[in-house]
Amino acid sequence: MKIWFPLLPLFAALATLMATSGTKPPSAFSDKHVLLIGIDGLRSDALQQAMARGLAPNLKALAEGGTITWNAYAGGKLGQPTQQPTISGPGWASLFTGVWMDRHNVDGNATPPVNQPDVRGSYRLDRAPHFASRLKKAVPQARIASFSAWGWIENYLLAAQPEAFDAHDRGVGIKYPDRDLDIKNKTLRYLETTTPDVLVVHFDQADGAGHATGFNTENPVYMAAIQKVDEHVGEILEALKRSQKSSDQKWLILVTTDHGGIGKKHGGQSPEERTIPIIAQGPCVAQNRVVDTPLGQTTIAPTLFRYLGVPVSPDWGWTDEVFALEAATAHSP
Incomplete structure (x- = not known):
């Protein structure tokens, strides 16, 4: 073993050079990466109308280059133990943990002790960690980042398990659009020096506009908020393209939301509040395909794991359903 000791300074020097030069280390999953974009309060019909009216060209391109469902659902299964309020806390908790409220126990936007x-x-x-915690435990070298415009995600959900994230932050600003802009800028700065294995980005102004003026496809304020988020998404996608010029990165891009809305509120079980879209684009995802089978928002976590080739334990309570991926992705990294 002593013959290797002289090489240790060389290894240390190489590591320092990579860190200081901005060189991006290889992926923990070969060339596979995942970008999960959450757009708070995005009604399915509003996204459909935004695409049709030319207000969401970037999201439309993702859908046409991949697969979309317009009838996924938030709020759990009606009349079953999984039914939960269509509120942001339970919604994002279900998306990030892969289970419903009967397991993660988040029933609102409060922050009681964990x-x-x-x-x-x-x-x-203890029963429903963030998928990032499960991924980090399975693959410790995985680089996972989360940037959220809504402070609850950062200050409550992620604060309970910060070791799962290599980078994480919340949006800063007085108004919803200010916080979204801050999140976009933080994400772009992060991507200048780092290529994460999994990147989660959350935008909030569509929900803010809905609460202030109404969740309605004929409401220009709500639709304008969706348009602005689409612009932010476009800049992030361009940053990924620049990053891919020097390496063969294969990104699975997922876009979804925590709930819809009706009037100026959400939380109930109306179709307007429950019905949500999910978009997937990337390797092993069919192009220009619409899926009609209703899937819960809990499908996001198992879809992400299936793509990365990480096994899922039956003890986690995750569904076997994944969205849009072909069976060819079910293999170890």
């Missing part, structure tokens, strides 16, 4: 079985709404990290 892992308190007898406390209503206490996030049960």
Whole structure:
């Protein structure tokens, strides 16, 4: 073993050079990466109209270059133990943990202490960690980043498991569009020096516009908010393209939301509040395809794991359903 000791300074020097030169290290999953974009409060019909009216060209390009469902659902299964309010806390908790409220226990936007079985709404990290925690445990070298315009995600959900993320931050600003802009800029700066294996980006102004003026396809304020988010998404996609020029990166891009809305609110079980879109584009995803089979928002986590080739344990309570991926992706990294 002693014959290797003289090489240690060389290895250390190479590592330092990579860190200081901005060289991006190889992916933990060969050439596979995932970008998950969350657009808070995005009604399915509103996205459909935004695409038709030319307000969302970047999201339209993702859908046409991949697969979309207009009738996925938030809120769990009606009348079943999984039914939950169509509120942001339970919605994002379900998306990020792969299970419904009957397991993660988040029933609203409050922030009670974590892992308190007898406390209503206490996030049960012990039963439902963020998919990033499960991924990091399975593949410790995975680089995972999360940038969220809504502070609850950062300050409550991620604060309970910060070790799962190599980079994470919340949006700063007085108004919803300000926080979205801050998140876009933070994401772009991060991508200048790092290529994550999984990147989660959350935008919030569509939800803010819906609460202020109405979740309605004929509401120009709500539709303009979707248009602005689409512009942010376009800049992030361009940054990924620039990154891919020097390497053979294969990105699976997922886009979805936590809930819809009706009037100026959400939380109930109306079709307007429950019905959500999911877009997938990337390797092993059919192009220009529309899927009619209703899938819950909990399909995001298992879809991500299937693409990266990471096994899922039955103990996690995840569904076997994945969105849009061909069976060819089900293999180890």
